Amino acid sequence: MLEIKCPYCGKRSQNEFSYGGDATIKRPQLGDEISTEDWDNFVYYRDNPRGKHSELWHHVSGCRQWFKVSRDTATHEIFDTCKMNEDFNV
Amino acid sequence: MSNSFRTTNSTGLINKDKKINFTFNGTIYHGYEGDTLASALIANGVHLVGRSFKYHRPRGFLGVGVEEPNAMVQLHDGNKSEPNIIATEVELVEGLKAKSQNCWPSVQFDIGEINNVLNRFFPAGFYYKTFMWPKSFWMKIYEPFIRKAAGMGKAPLLPDPDRYEHNYEHCDVLVVGSGPSGLASALAAAKNGARVILAEDKPNFGGSLLTDEVTIGNMSGKEWASDTISQLKSMPNVILKKRSQVFGYYDHNMTVMIERVSDHIENPSKYTPRQRLHYIRAGEVIVSTGSIERPISFGNNDRPGIVLASAAKEYMKVYETLVGKKPIIFTNNDTAYSTALEFIKNDIEPIIVDTRDSSNGELVKEVQQKGISIKFNSGIADTKGHLKINSAIIGKLDSSKESFISEETVECDCICMSGGWTPTVHLSSQAGNKLKFNDDIDAFVPDKKRQKETAIGAANGSFTLNQSLAEGFQVGFDLSNKFTDQNNPTNSPNSNEPSYEKHEKLWCMPLPSGKKPKRFIDFQNDVAVSDVELAIREGFRSIEHVKRYTTLGMAGDQGKTSNLNGLQYVSKIEKKIVPEVGHTTFRPPYTPVTIGAIVGREVGNHYLPTRKSPIHTWHEENNAVFVAAGLWQRPRYYPRGSEDMNSAVNREAANVRKNVGICDVTTLGKIDIKGPDAPEFLNRVYTNAWLKLPVGKARYGVMLREDGMVFDDGTTSRLSENHFHMTTTTAQAANVLSHLEYYLQVVWPDLDVNVLSTTEQWSGIAVAGPKSRDLLSKLFPDVDMSNEGLPFMGLVDSSIDGIKARIYRISFSGELAYEVNVESNYGLYIWKKIMEEGQSFDIQPYGTEALSTLRIEMGHVAGAELDGRTIPFDVGLNSMVSQKKDFIGKRSLSKDAFTESDRQTIVGLVPLDKKTKIPEGSHIIEDNSAVAPIPKLGHVSSSCWSVEYNNPFSIAIIKDGKNKIGKNLYAVSPLKDISIPVEVVSSHYVDPEGTRVRS
Numbered sequence A: 001m002l003e004i005k006c007p008y009c010g011k012r013s014q015n016e017f018s019y020g021g022d023a024t025i026k027r028p029q030l031g032d033e034i035s036t037e038d039w040d041n042f043v044y045y046r047d048n049p050r051g052k053h054s055e056l057w058h059h060v061s062g063c064r065q066w067f068k069v070s071r072d073t074a075t076h077e078i079f080d081t082c083k084m085n086e087d088f089n090v
Numbered sequence B: 001m002s003n004s005f006r007t008t009n010s011t012g013l014i015n016k017d018k019k020i021n022f023t024f025n026g027t028i029y030h031g032y033e034g035d036t037l038a039s040a041l042i043a044n045g046v047h048l049v050g051r052s053f054k055y056h057r058p059r060g061f062l063g064v065g066v067e068e069p070n071a072m073v074q075l076h077d078g079n080k081s082e083p084n085i086i087a088t089e090v091e092l093v094e095g096l097k098a099k100s101q102n103c104w105p106s107v108q109f110d111i112g113e114i115n116n117v118l119n120r121f122f123p124a125g126f127y128y129k130t131f132m133w134p135k136s137f138w139m140k141i142y143e144p145f146i147r148k149a150a151g152m153g154k155a156p157l158l159p160d161p162d163r164y165e166h167n168y169e170h171c172d173v174l175v176v177g178s179g180p181s182g183l184a185s186a187l188a189a190a191k192n193g194a195r196v197i198l199a200e201d202k203p204n205f206g207g208s209l210l211t212d213e214v215t216i217g218n219m220s221g222k223e224w225a226s227d228t229i230s231q232l233k234s235m236p237n238v239i240l241k242k243r244s245q246v247f248g249y250y251d252h253n254m255t256v257m258i259e260r261v262s263d264h265i266e267n268p269s270k271y272t273p274r275q276r277l278h279y280i281r282a283g284e285v286i287v288s289t290g291s292i293e294r295p296i297s298f299g300n301n302d303r304p305g306i307v308l309a310s311a312a313k314e315y316m317k318v319y320e321t322l323v324g325k326k327p328i329i330f331t332n333n334d335t336a337y338s339t340a341l342e343f344i345k346n347d348i349e350p351i352i353v354d355t356r357d358s359s360n361g362e363l364v365k366e367v368q369q370k371g372i373s374i375k376f377n378s379g380i381a382d383t384k385g386h387l388k389i390n391s392a393i394i395g396k397l398d399s400s401k402e403s404f405i406s407e408e409t410v411e412c413d414c415i416c417m418s419g420g421w422t423p424t425v426h427l428s429s430q431a432g433n434k435l436k437f438n439d440d441i442d443a444f445v446p447d448k449k450r451q452k453e454t455a456i457g458a459a460n461g462s463f464t465l466n467q468s469l470a471e472g473f474q475v476g477f478d479l480s481n482k483f484t485d486q487n488n489p490t491n492s493p494n495s496n497e498p499s500y501e502k503h504e505k506l507w508c509m510p511l512p513s514g515k516k517p518k519r520f521i522d523f524q525n526d527v528a529v530s531d532v533e534l535a536i537r538e539g540f541r542s543i544e545h546v547k548r549y550t551t552l553g554m555a556g557d558q559g560k561t562s563n564l565n566g567l568q569y570v571s572k573i574e575k576k577i578v579p580e581v582g583h584t585t586f587r588p589p590y591t592p593v594t595i596g597a598i599v600g601r602e603v604g605n606h607y608l609p610t611r612k613s614p615i616h617t618w619h620e621e622n623n624a625v626f627v628a629a630g631l632w633q634r635p636r637y638y639p640r641g642s643e644d645m646n647s648a649v650n651r652e653a654a655n656v657r658k659n660v661g662i663c664d665v666t667t668l669g670k671i672d673i674k675g676p677d678a679p680e681f682l683n684r685v686y687t688n689a690w691l692k693l694p695v696g697k698a699r700y701g702v703m704l705r706e707d708g709m710v711f712d713d714g715t716t717s718r719l720s721e722n723h724f725h726m727t728t729t730t731a732q733a734a735n736v737l738s739h740l741e742y743y744l745q746v747v748w749p750d751l752d753v754n755v756l757s758t759t760e761q762w763s764g765i766a767v768a769g770p771k772s773r774d775l776l777s778k779l780f781p782d783v784d785m786s787n788e789g790l791p792f793m794g795l796v797d798s799s800i801d802g803i804k805a806r807i808y809r810i811s812f813s814g815e816l817a818y819e820v821n822v823e824s825n826y827g828l829y830i831w832k833k834i835m836e837e838g839q840s841f842d843i844q845p846y847g848t849e850a851l852s853t854l855r856i857e858m859g860h861v862a863g864a865e866l867d868g869r870t871i872p873f874d875v876g877l878n879s880m881v882s883q884k885k886d887f888i889g890k891r892s893l894s895k896d897a898f899t900e901s902d903r904q905t906i907v908g909l910v911p912l913d914k915k916t917k918i919p920e921g922s923h924i925i926e927d928n929s930a931v932a933p934i935p936k937l938g939h940v941s942s943s944c945w946s947v948e949y950n951n952p953f954s955i956a957i958i959k960d961g962k963n964k965i966g967k968n969l970y971a972v973s974p975l976k977d978i979s980i981p982v983e984v985v986s987s988h989y990v991d992p993e994g995t996r997v998r999s
């Protein structure tokens, strides 16, 4: 079980959190004309890297904040976590 | 012959003043306090404990602790029965009952032993080869056969009556194993101020210090261990845990430890758990798990009475028990000589067989000085004795040690073998440590760590006491220094132990001349040298493949005694060095863990939390039958007298259509939404328009996922300019909240909106039916309940008896209906009040079944239709989709697949005979006489008995649904083997114009 540092609450066990996928995905602007390809890339296509991955987690059984985690998908090492409006230090 | 295999000394750890009676295979024996089931049986001369997995060969004890591969027994009976328990790990307790497993009719005479005679038909990979084809044989013939033949223990069929607990711990340093290095590191870390947990699997701390003749400082090893434990006990920053096995090492230094709390207590108090599972998140883990002795492969090396030399020593020294009185010591190294000396101390002269040409080790010399001659350059070729060893064939090895020059038969009643030592690296390996091969000790040791884990002592390949202690004190200090600023190192005391000469790299004896007895490598999985040879001959090269093909090192044992001998043999055949062969991965659990401990207290009603509405007690008192809706318990129906479910549901639903019904809808998700951007936010979340919803009005809304599928629906109302009250379905309440938070925090952080779940703050009561207006007018005389005063989708605040109530005019049943919301604590009061006033209007409560009937008849969609595979168009919600604005998921709706004209869409179905209920999940097909594969048009999502028309009615989602209305099709359920002719009708079966809700 991972130990994740919520930027608001501190270190907590993984079972307090839920995973929210790739943090680098940007939703297209509302009202914009969007090509099918761009839309599919947003909705369906995800990289599946072995190694460093920037991802979203939600502290569901805690402060209910979404935040960013930089994690190695192979070793589970967590390099850094930060609030949504912040950038990773590492 | 009771306890005739006891030694006469009393230097061990058993208490001969306290007799303990126990039963094994129906016979009553006695042992003493401090015995294990294994030591007590051996003391009674019982070695035969079970039959082997594949060949049903008689097997006895090999080891003395967790390494034991053979002696698995079934403990207790009835609901306490527990299979696959290692007898060496069971502490004797009065009245203990154990029996052999994997044998029938008895361990002495076992039918399955014929497998041994036929063993040439049971080679490695036998199951794979034999039970492959034809595929259709698998379920009915092969699997039952394998299950019957391949015994192991039997899982109990009754619920486990014992109590298990879970505990979460944090510490700076977790030390696993309390041998010399473990004690040293725990002491050093604790003295330096770190929070330490020391875990020991056995009932006594000390590890090898309990059996080795060594001195530390001015004390014996045993005394030093007990002195160190006393010191640790007195320190408030230390937790000592014996009978506790750390069996798993997971990510981020999460380890899991099982503690046997009361297995060894005769009458534990009622609330004492049997076992406790500890989740320990440790800053640093010190792996001081020691090492396990390696067996040697030779002909028939699995007979009862053939044990590890170290086990024989521990039985003598700790349990005052002799594994035999005519022992042969068979070794490739010096350590087994300490076992020989222990026999000599007990006035027994062992025969010593050593594969080496000579040794000048201190213990070897000591043995020789006692006048014992040693058969150097010799090995055991074969053994005899059916249920217990009675003789061994000892051979003189030739210079290449590939064959025997001469052989002699020697009588014996046990063989104590030693192939050297294997560091117990399981936890390090589980932690992700890349092991490296150490040529000096011919074994893998931890190398590159991935987590905060440090192996020390024998587990690290440091086999001398001096080294172990030095490493322990140093590592304990260094690691604890990461957590404290005391900088207080503890010096390692001087120690003394005999010096040892090198072992010989020989773990498999040649075959005796003219014979091919099985030479076992893995006792638990019945894997012999010939199986490994076969696997390689058949082309399995990767060690992982050899493992799976032969089953070497698998299952509960995890290769504790077999792993390296297997690798060594593969490397020998392949003519590769062991590190090139590599090693397989060790997996948790290190030792078998009972399911009860893993589950802990999360059983029965504690499996999940139960959510009850504030009105729950009323439902109970009024004969409600409950149904689980997620975590909620909801009334399903309220049977009267001898009513069955169908008649109760029909009565409740019909009463709503005719009079008035009351339904507890507290479980619906409720979310409070506030902020200046709240209307804009709702406008983006829902498919329909929200900006112009007037204050005091409710609106039905549908929300999609980004892929265009309907996510949830519900009614949301505007309480003030920037304040909304959203309702969700019961099932999706939590997901919708997360969804809203995601968009507010991640996607549109610029929107100034706050959301908060208020599900548990409000109690909701639906009052539905043509008489609902009259009833509510009576309850709320101040409110104008007329169609103009409170129109459909209106809301008004009022009160009853000073209790604030909000009344929504919304309807799920399709009837004129209201929903009264009050603060949760008043839910029951208001419910009772409505029931009381409702008597004169023939009010009846209705449950979730009638609720479903009412909505199905009306063609209102719910979870069965909104199943994550339908877009609004599919379920008749086109009118809910705004063309003017963008919203979550809108772009997906214009994708090609979503705009095809013949998509599966919602329709109603009525059976032609107007009698047969259509099972939910039935397939819809056009031609009943067609041959498979028959094209499927769709499926039935919801079914009910229409109380309006008094015949069955279903909702289905079928291809090109709109154009199928009026046609006859078939609903087929292959599961129930029925086929029902149906007519396709509109899904709005009752009141399609929706006049009642607006009346």
Ligand SMILES: [Zn+2]
Pocket: A006, A007, A008, A009, A010, A059, A062, A063, A064, A065
């Ligand atoms: Zn948090």
